[in-house]
Each structure stands twice: as C-alpha cells, then as structure tokens.
Amino acid sequence: MMSKIFDRVSEATAARGMMGLRGPKPDPTVIAARMAARQRGWELGLPGYTDLSGRRPPPIIAIGGGKGGVGKSLVSANLAVKLAASGWRVLAIDMDIGGANLHTYFGLPTPTRGLADVVVYGRSSLADVMVTTNATGVSLVAGGNEEVWGGAAAMDQAAMGRLFESFIEVQEKDLADIILLDLGAGTHGLTLDCYLAAHLGILTVLPEPTSIENAYLFLKTALFRLVRNVGDQLKQEDIALIVRDLLVEPDKARKSGYGDHLRLIGAKYPEFIASLRSAVQSRTLGIAVNQVRSQKDIDVGKSMELIAERYFGFNCRSCGYLNYDEAAWKSLRNRRLLVVDFPHSVLSKRFSELSRLVLSNLGF
C-alpha cells in the first residue's frame, strides 16, 4: 500500500518536471511549437479584416473584466513584474483607450508618445514608443496622446490592422517574449477584439453582484463577437448572423446556457460550429477574483469558472484569487509597484501564484 502511494507521488513529480512547470522559461522552439498548435484556431477568432497569413505573435495575455475599478491595471502591472521575474521579457500595452494610466502604476510620468502614435497616426513603430520601466524585463507602451482618442473614427479598421501588425512586429523584432494587454472597462467592440486577440484572457472580478453581472455581460458579448469574427474570417457572414439569432432566442439560451445551445446548433451547421469550437479552444479564459476576504469569496471564483464553462462554453482555467490588502492602495500612493513596495505582503505572494498559473494555463 505504502509503495503504491509513493509511486504515485514520484510519478506526479516527474511529470511536473517534464512539463517544465515552475521551471525556467522554456526553449524558444518549444514556445514556437505550442503557439503554432493554436495558430489556426486563434486566427479564426480575429476580426475579419486582419490578414496575418500564418504570421505569429508572441503569447498574448489580456486583462479585462467588464466593470471599471476591479483592478485590471493593478493586476496587469504586478503580473508583468512577476512574469519578468521568472525570466520572460514582458511588453505591457495600455489598451484602456481614453483612460490610460498604466504608466502611473509603474511610477512613470505621463509619456509623450504611446499607442496612439502607432495605431492612429501610423507614424511610429511599436519599437519607437516602447519605454523601459524600473522593473527589469518589463517594457511599457503607454496610451499616449489622450486627445486623439476622442474622435470616434480614431480606432477604425486601418488602426486596428496596425495594432495587429504591431503584435507581429514584437515577435519579428524580438522585442519581448510575452505581450500583456491592459484592457479598458465596458464591452466596446475594440475592447472585445483585443480580448479575443489574446491566447489567455483573464477576467478580473470582485465578489460583488455588479462586477459579476458585468463579467457575464462581457463573456456574452465576447462570445457573440467571436461568432461574428469567425463568420468574417470564413466569409460566411450569413451563417454567423443566423447562429447569432439562434443564440439570442431567450428561452433556449436561458434554459441550458450557450454552450449546450451551440452544440445543438452544431447539428445544423457542423462546419461553422466546428470552426467556432476551434476558435474557442485556442483561447483560454481565466477568472481571477480580486479583493477576496473569505473562503466564500474564493468559492465565488470557482463557481464562476464552472459557469463560464457550462453556460458559455468557454475553455476556462483557474487563475486563482487575490486577497483584499491595504498594501494595494498604499503602494499606489507611494507610486511604486505593489510587488516591489511590499514584496512580503500576502497579495504579493498571490501575484507569484497568479503568474505561475498564467504560465501553466498558456502551456508553459
């Protein structure tokens, strides 16, 4: 009996070692192979006008959440530092258009150049507007030039196209190993497309009804956006519209959720649903509950993961939780990063765990 148990333990440890979990950053060829495995499905979920023709960006992580003030930027900044600490060069991009302030978390002054120069004006490349931060291994592209974002036409298709080209540029010029997108609040089409551009999309939620409601709204709109994008990519916009209409039928969707509903629609449009499934499978959804005060709050996150899988049909993996901690606002007032200012706080340890889960969810 005892030997049986020991066998089990040593095998699991051996497997863990082989998977490279908790280990150093894997070989570039391994990263390339794992990203290539997802490439087709990943491309299927991008907006219809992007044409990457097989060109591959580095792994992309997006931090969203639907509601404002749930800690998206806090998570982005500190996660970037923790990822960099395990050897990954991280490029954090502030995608909170019109409300960009990620630079403040890094204690940097408002930058004069930023994303707007690349995607709106098309006059710089990402390499020109990238700034280094105090944290080793983390570079930042700030929002920059807040004024131009006011125009409705600022983020048109051409601008979005330039954004996706920038992601490719990061890989081709070897600017970073991982891209981290700090998304804005709300369910704007641009935010959704950036969320869908990620291989791992993390939703930051608070264990509160308002945040939970907005997170589900975000998942729902993201799913609908994905249906549309797959339709555009396959040049089957008509089917995408039909599938969308079928999905919104309130009775069926409410009864068992979109996941089951899509399976039934699959009987009618097998090819479209197979492509949609492939697009969904190449993206991982993570839920990170922020400001956790009790075991009950942690359980809310676990339940939301289950619901995201059962009800929405997403490929959902645990991203852990973050404790409620005074250190969060104290460090912000000091204009220093939490994990640097309070490295021994509970929250800082939680960020280490989050970074480990993020890498393992990406397959590293």
Added chain:
Amino acid sequence: MHQTEPKAAGNHVSASHQQDNALEVNYYRVLDVEPNASRMTIREAYLRLKNAYGSGSAALYSLLSKEEASAQMAQIEAAFRVLSDEVARRAYDREYGIKRGNQRQGAVNQVNIGFSQDDLVAATLAGYVDLDGANGGPTEAGDLGAEELRPEAVIRTTRSMLTIIKLKANKATATDVRELLLEILQSGDPGDGDLLRRMREACDVSEQEISERTKVSVAYIQAIEANRFDRLPQGVFVKGFLRSYCRYLDLPEADKLVQAFSARLMDWQANRKS
C-alpha cells in the same frame, strides 16, 4: 468549449437512446463526468456544482432566475442520487446501455485521478492529450496541424506523459477506491491515526484540502494522523474533527473509526491527569 461537444457519453450510449440523451437528461452530462468516473470524482463534481448552482450562490447573479437555478439544482441532485449509489448507477447504466468503457478509454477519461489539475491543463493545452479525439470524437484540424509542427523533443515528452497518465488511470480503474478503503480498514487497528492517513491518501486528498474543507487546522490533522495525543485538544473536540474528516472523505464505518480513535485519546488524557 468542451461542453458543446458530443461527450464521450454519447459514444457509449446505445443508438435507441442516443437522440433522447442529446436533448434530455443524461446524468453523466449533468455532473460533467465520464461514464467510468470513480466515486470520488462524482462526489467532487457534485460538490463543485452544488456550490455554483445551490441556493444563495453569488456566482449566478444576473444569469439565472431563482426558479431556473433551483430547476438546475434539482437535476444535479437527481443525477447525484443515482450516480453516487452503486446499485442505482448500475441499473441506470443498464437501462440506457451506457458502458463504463474499457481500460484504454478509461485511461484517457480518468486522467485527473492522482494527477494534478495543472499537469492536465498544461498537457491538454499543449495538445498532448486530446481528450475528445481519443474517444473517437471529432478531431480539430488545428490539432492535426500541431502534430506536424512539434519538434522531436516535444514528441518525446508527449510519449512519456501519456505513459504516465495511462499508468495512473489503470491503477485507478483497476482498484475501486471503495474497495481500497475497505482493504486498508481491515489491515489495521481502527483507532490508529496512521490508518486514517492511509485512507485519506487513498482518496487522493491532501492535508491542505481536507483542512480547508473541514476547517480543522493542518496541525490538528497532522497530529491525529501521527497519533500525537499531546498536540490535540480535549477528546470531545477531536471527536467533532474526526466526524467532519470521515464525512468529507465519505469513509466506510465512520462511526467505528471516530469511536475507536477518540476512546484511545480520552484514555490517554485521563491517564495523564491522574
């Protein structure tokens, strides 16, 4: 999106019921477990679902109304009532022509037994384990593409990973946990803490997990399992700890275990006083 795929259950279900099951209630799908899932897996799945869909769950806000949630919960309870009872489960399997699957299918279906979730996640995401493809389900074209692009080193890792997964799963399918528990129970003195530890490990539950779920501190769990009476509080408290311990693991002859251990502890405490 694995919810939306025809589950492995569909492949095992006889043709006459296949269509019904796609639309109506398939208990295995309700609990989201494979037809050859072990008792522990079913129990764990049920607890997770109960937490998410049970009354007062904050995670359902804005998604389902109270009535819809309780309808879902009723279905989950019904599924668990049948699947947790070995006799009822066999009868249900017979009626719907569900087969538990042979060893090979079991190997891939039961990967999460004795295997950490992280390993499984990483393996699945990296395309090492194609859970659906292995069951004869639809294979994504993307997966086929991945096969060609894998460098030699990765393929080697894949093979050893799969060997380990199969090894574990075979062990788990070969010995039903319940039988294993009875075997352990008969092998020693019911008042021995080490017996409890062995049974907990057979259930594949860590000290941390049981402590988190029963709210008994890890130190007390360790003291009980190591028979360190000097580190334990009054016998009546320990009795309570043992009850939640046994209830969480769903151990056979729990009363006997609780009585035997607390009797030993109380004797020891009485002797110390005198």
